[in-house]
Amino acid sequence: MMTIVNFTPWTALIGGACIGTGALLLLLGAGKIAGISGIVSGIGTQADKGWRLAFVLGLVLMxxxxxxxxxxxxxELASVSALKLVLAGLLVGLGARLGNGCTSGHGICGIGRFSWRSIVATLVFMAAGIATVTVLGLGA
Structure with a gap:
């Protein structure tokens, strides 16, 4: 059975409000969707690299x-092998590519715009995460 060790509703609420506010400001100010995978992948392929680089740099610096x-x-990641971390990162990237976006684009921005595609994608992301944790026994 899984137990919540550090349930922090106030910091989660503040963090969620910050993410939502940032996504809203990007949408209202620049007309752009704050989907991280789309922003990052566009750095190498789109002409509007400036705001993309500034956005990613802001995430890293903050x-x-x-x-x-x-x-x-x-x-604490000392108990996790580098191979597992690299594999996890590659699988997340593959999932974002297959899902035509990531949880920030679909889960925050898409659901906020009432996009059925984003609602379905977010449900699939969540189900895959729950299944992975269950199958690998990581929730104990």
Whole structure:
């Protein structure tokens, strides 16, 4: 049986509000959807690299600032092999490519726009994640 060790509703609420606000500002200010896989893949293929690079740089820098401040604990990954981390990253990338987007594009922006395609994609992402955790016994 899975137990929630560090349930933090306030930080989750604040984080969700920040993500939603950022996605809304990008949509209203630039008319762009904040789907991370689309933004990243467009860096090499689209002419509008400037805002894409700034967006990704902002994600990386803000993460570094928050973890560097000591206010947020860095996840312990020492027990996870590098091979598993690389494989997990490749599978997430493959899933984003097959799903024509990632959880940020479909789950946050698409569902917010009432897109049926995004609702179905998010349900498939969630089901695949639950099945993976269950099959590999990672929820214990």
């Amino acid at each position: 993460t570094a600032v928050l973890f560097g401040s000591g206010n947020i604990a860095v996840p």
